[in-house]
Structures are given as C-alpha cells and as structure tokens.
Amino acid sequence: MTLARSVLTCLRPAPLAWAAGLLLTAAAPPARGPQRVPERVVVLTFDDAVLSHATYVAPLLRKYGFGATFFVCEFREPPFADKTKYMSWAQIRELDRQGFEIGSHTLTHRHVNKMTAAELGAELDSIEGRCRRYGIRRPTSFAYPGYDTHPTALAVLQARGYSLARAGGAKQGRVRAYDPVTDDRRLIPSFSTSGDNQPQVLAALAQAQGGRIVVLTLHGVPDTAHDWVSTPPALFEEYLRYFKAHRYRVLALRDVARYLPPEPTEAPAATN
Numbered sequence: 001m002t003l004a005r006s007v008l009t010c011l012r013p014a015p016l017a018w019a020a021g022l023l024l025t026a027a028a029p030p031a032r033g034p035q036r037v038p039e040r041v042v043v044l045t046f047d048d049a050v051l052s053h054a055t056y057v058a059p060l061l062r063k064y065g066f067g068a069t070f071f072v073c074e075f076r077e078p079p080f081a082d083k084t085k086y087m088s089w090a091q092i093r094e095l096d097r098q099g100f101e102i103g104s105h106t107l108t109h110r111h112v113n114k115m116t117a118a119e120l121g122a123e124l125d126s127i128e129g130r131c132r133r134y135g136i137r138r139p140t141s142f143a144y145p146g147y148d149t150h151p152t153a154l155a156v157l158q159a160r161g162y163s164l165a166r167a168g169g170a171k172q173g174r175v176r177a178y179d180p181v182t183d184d185r186r187l188i189p190s191f192s193t194s195g196d197n198q199p200q201v202l203a204a205l206a207q208a209q210g211g212r213i214v215v216l217t218l219h220g221v222p223d224t225a226h227d228w229v230s231t232p233p234a235l236f237e238e239y240l241r242y243f244k245a246h247r248y249r250v251l252a253l254r255d256v257a258r259y260l261p262p263e264p265t266e267a268p269a270a271t272n
C-alpha cells in the first residue's frame with residue numbers, strides 16, 4: 001500500500017466516525033454541567049467565629065447529618081482573644097476536619113465598601129494564611145461583613161478564586177431566596193435569623209422551590225459577643241427538626257456550585 005493510499009484509507013472513514021460522534025454528543029447528556037436545583041434546598045451559614053459554633057452548633061448539625069458554612073473573622077470588639085466568646089483556630093480547624101466549610105469573613109470584620117482593593121486583599125491574605133498554618137482548606141466562599149457590598153470587592157473576590165459570596169438581603173433590597181440562574185454568584189441574598197423572627201424564617205423556607213435556594217445567616221447559638229443577633233439554642237434545634245421533618249437538603253454554601261454553570265474564565269469588563 002502506498003503512503004497516499006494508506007492515508008486515504010485512514011481518512012475515508014473519518015467523516016462517518018465524526019458524524020457518529022456528533023450524533024452521540026447530541027444524544028448523550030453533557031458530561032459536566034449544572035445540576036437541577038431540587039425542591040427544599042437550604043444553605044446554613046454562621047458568621048463571626050462565635051464559640052457556640054464549635055460547642056453547640058456543629059455537634060447538633062452532625063447529629064442531623066446537615067452541612068453548613070462557618071464564616072470566620074477575628075473581631076476587634078469584643079476581642080477575638082476572648083475565648084469565652086469566640087472559637088480558637090484549633091476549634092475552627094476541627095470544624096474543617098468534620099467536613100464543614102470554612103469561609104472568609106475578612107480578618108477584622110471591616111465592611112468591603114470602606115476598603116480599597118489592596119486593603120481587602122490584605123484581609124483575605126490574613127485569613128488564608130491562618131488557614132494554611134492550621135491545615136484548613138483554603139476558603140473559596142466569602143460573606144460580606146455588615147452585608148455591605150461593592151463592585152470593587154466583587155472583582156477582587158473573583159480574581160482571588162472566591163467563587164461564591166453571601167450578602168444579606170435588606171441592604172440589597174432583595175429579601176428573598178437565591179436564584180442561581182439570575183443572581184450574581186457573589187451577591188447571594190440571605191435571610192438573617194435571630195431569636196424573634198421565627199415567622200419570617202418559616203415563610204422564607206417556603207421559598208425553597210422552583211429552582212430557588214434559601215440561604216440562612218445565623219450568628220451565635222447563643223451569641224454572647226453580640227447578643228442582638230443571638231439565636232436561642234432551643235429555637236435552633238426546632239429549625240433543624242423542621243428541616244428533617246420536611247425533608248430539606250441542608251448544605252454548605254460551597255455545595256451550591258453543583259447548581260451553577262462553570263464560570264467564564266475571561267475577566268469581567270470594568271464597571272467603574
């Protein structure tokens with residue numbers, strides 16, 4: 001067989017194989033892609049590294065088999081050094097080892113709209129450095145202190161690999177469930193819970209349907225550092241029983257990635 005003929009022999013079936021491949025591609029579901037959001041998905045997030053996260057919340061979540069994200073920072077007032085109020089980094093490491101997500105809440109709880117890009121970068125560096133030192137997985141989720149957001153912060157978070165960021169609700173005028181199709185993945189709205197808004201929380205949970213996910217923000221259970229955001233332990237366990245009784249999937253924020261398409265790699269156009 002001449003070289004030309006052997007090349008032809010090799011090439012001839014190729015268009016057919018190529019066409020068959022196309023057909024197969026068209027018929028088969030995509031190998032990777034966002035999953036459909038099931039009904040009753042709730043994401044639990046806990047802010048500020050409060051001591052009760054390690055001593056009460058995590059053990060109870062494990063009993064129920066629920067996931068959660070703990071957004072940690074080192075508060076200045078009352079000071080993080082007060083271990084009657086806040087977790088130690090060893091306790092934060094233990095949460096990571098137990099399978100919970102550790103997210104960044106800045107180092108000093110500064111609001112992102114009060115910082116330059118470099119200042120926010122330094123705050124993120126500090127939390128990432130502590131995670132490295134303690135062998136904690138590098139955070140890829142972020143929560144905005146005080147729920148304040150800013151376009152510069154969104155760009156910094158994206159550039160540094162923070163693929164999801166949780167905001168509040170009221171400050172963005174969006175007290176509602178998160179819609180992975182239409183909401184920016186770094187402006188995820190959440191419902192705040194405390195000791196006296198049980199009717200609103202239950203109403204919020206009813207929104208976990210039709211492709212939407214309910215994200216709850218909690219602080220300490222209880223919170224002795226900032227008592228105005230405290231959730232009573234008995235009420236918290238009532239919520240967990242409710243999730244179980246109504247068959248909610250209770251996830252960490254990072255688990256939401258499975259419902260999102262891959263993020264385009266190109267840098268977003270500057271907006272300001």
Ligand SMILES: [Zn+2]
Binds near residue numbers: 047
């Ligand atoms: Zn906070």
